[in-house]
Structure formats: C-alpha cells, structure tokens
Amino acid sequence: MPPRERPAEYAILGLLATEESGSHGYDLARSFSEGEPLAEILRLEPGMLYHHLKRLERAGAVSQSTIQTGSRPPRQIYQLTESGRERLISWLQSPVEHTREIRLEFLVKLYFARQLAPDLAAKLIEMQLSTLRELRESLGQREPADPFLTSVTELRQSQTDAAIRWLESLQPV
Amino acid sequence: MPPRERPAEYAILGLLATEESGSHGYDLARSFSEGEPLAEILRLEPGMLYHHLKRLERAGAVSQSTIQTGSRPPRQIYQLTESGRERLISWLQSPVEHTREIRLEFLVKLYFARQLAPDLAAKLIEMQLSTLRELRESLGQREPADPFLTSVTELRQSQTDAAIRWLESLQPV
C-alpha cells in the first residue's frame, strides 16, 4: 500500500475505524452514495470499492472473515487491523504537499480526523498551514522572465493564499 | 478524439499550429522538456507524445509524412490539417467548467490563444470569467445542514473567488 496517495483506501480505513465489529462492502458502499457527506468529495463505485478491499486485505491493513447469511451471497466482513490503524493515523497526521491536493486528499483527512479525534484535526490543520505557508513563500521568491510564467505563478499564489485563509478560518474550531 | 479533455493532444495541435511546415516527434518533445514554459504546466514523456501523435493522425487532426535522413531513423513529419485547426480553435474558445481545471486545461488554452490570436485570448478570458461567476453564484446558494459540508463549500467558494480575481487581473491585457 505504501506508494501513493489513494485517498479512497484511507477513506475505507477511516470508515472501518469507527466500526469496532467491522463492516462489509455493500455497507461501506452506502457511505459513498449520494446524499452522504463523503460522496461530496470522493466518488467510489462498487467495482473499485471491492477492489480496494482486496488490496487492503493483501496489505494487511484489514482482516477478512466470511459470514453466511442463508440464501444471499455471503458477507465478507472487514475489520481494521492494528497495522491498518497505524497507517491511518500516520496518514491523518501528514499534510498534503500541493495546493491542488487540498480539495480532495486534505478534505478526506480532515473529515476523519474530526471524527476520530478533534485534537488530531487541530494538529493536522496546523501542519497543513505551515506546509502551505512555506510553499507560498517559495512561490513569492520566483522571478520568471516570461510574462506567461508570471501569470502562472500569480495564479498559484492566489490559489494558495485562498487555501491558507480558509485553513485559518477553520482553526478556532 | 471527441470524448474528453486530453489537454496534451490540444497542446500538440497548438504547437503544430505555429509550424506551417510541420514538425516531428523529437522536435515537439523539446517543447515539453525542462526549461520550456509549457513544461511548467504540462508534463509529456516521449512515450505518450508518440502515442498522441498516432491518435491524432487516426482522428484526422494531423497528417503524417516520412522523411528519410540518411542513417538516422526516418523522421515522421506531422502537419495540422484543416480539421485539426478547427478543433483546436473550437477548443480554445470553450471555457473549462470547474475551478480545478483552471490550473491545467485553462492555462494551456490561454498559452496558445495568446500565441495564435490575442483577441481570441481576450474572448476566452471573458467566457471563462462568466462561467466561473455562474459557478460561484450556485455555490453561494447552497445551504448545507452539515458543518463539514459548510466548510467544503467555503473552500470551493474561496478557490473560485481567487480564480475569478486572477482572471480579472489578466483582462486589461
């Protein structure tokens, strides 16, 4: 699981973190369907959901057990493992590096950080702020010759400024 | 070629639009390599570049001719067709629909619109502004019950506001 972002998988871990007794695919799918807050920031079709569950199981982040339900297809119950919980927590404690990742990755982190531990959310916001402030600093120091690249930099600065101001507005919570 | 964005293919068309006599893959690749302004907004490795060229040829947007260069592998010269030019122009005249597409798609449009025809760039900026203003309007009318969704909406509003202000700063040009 290590390589990249894959926010969907962490969202699954996040959902399982609040379900002591585990949960099955169809159940998790509901959290990603229309009307649910998560669906506003992250879309996840059944096909991919089941795919991610298999991957997480192979990676040891969740454990799987089968429950017969009579006539229906048997439920695959997934539970967060200790290793899975550690990965989740460590992910929730790392800010995203680019402004464009605020809209998806960071929002997912924030959503679960708030649910699992409010102080974790506060720390996350603080770290994200200092990351973006550093980024903003480095954008300010560029001096491109090309007028087009000047515009590009100005766009990035203004997007980053907006994200910083938004984060600051969250902070007093 | 119709379905989706694929800004890289339009960037190729854009480069060919300023080369009456056509250009070959290796040559185009230079425009996407480090130090070039395009590389700041769009990365394109050789593998994908050649792949796109084949697609564009199949779609009739470029025409291909082979030139023997003695010992080296023969150059494949690509030229923009009339149909290709029409697609490019029509693409340059359509604003992007979401704020997140400003950073890539819109910047590519702006880059080539400015090079090909300044009045086209002015029109593009104007249309993009009205699209984003409409979007901003609709974001302002939401009233989510959930405090988390309120934050999400505030983030989107602030990002859209920043993009609008940036576009306005471009306009007097």
Place this chain on the structure above:
DNA sequence: AGAGCCATGTAAGAGGTTACATGATTAG
C-alpha cells in the same frame, strides 16, 4: 407480478507512468 434492494464481483477498456530497446552520430 414486478420493482428495487441486498451483496458480491468480473470484464473491457481508457488513459497514464516508467523504463527500456535500438542504433547511428556527434561532442568532449
């Protein structure tokens, strides 16, 4: 009786990344 829910997936394909294959030529 038919619609929609439960519950799991597979299949096909679009689109992209990274790395490598080839083989001559030119620059240091």
Place this chain on the structure above:
DNA sequence: CTAATCATGTAACCTCTTACATGGCTCT
C-alpha cells in the same frame, strides 16, 4: 573512447470508469 544527442517507439504495469452478471429477497 565515452557520453550525450538524435529519433523512434514498445512493454509492462497501474488506476479508474462503466457496464454488466448473478440470484435471491422484500415490498407494494
């Protein structure tokens, strides 16, 4: 003589999207 440049690609591998397959059960 070695490294980089020219010039074309292929191969393997991911990720995600969309659509469908299966088949019983529940509600109206």
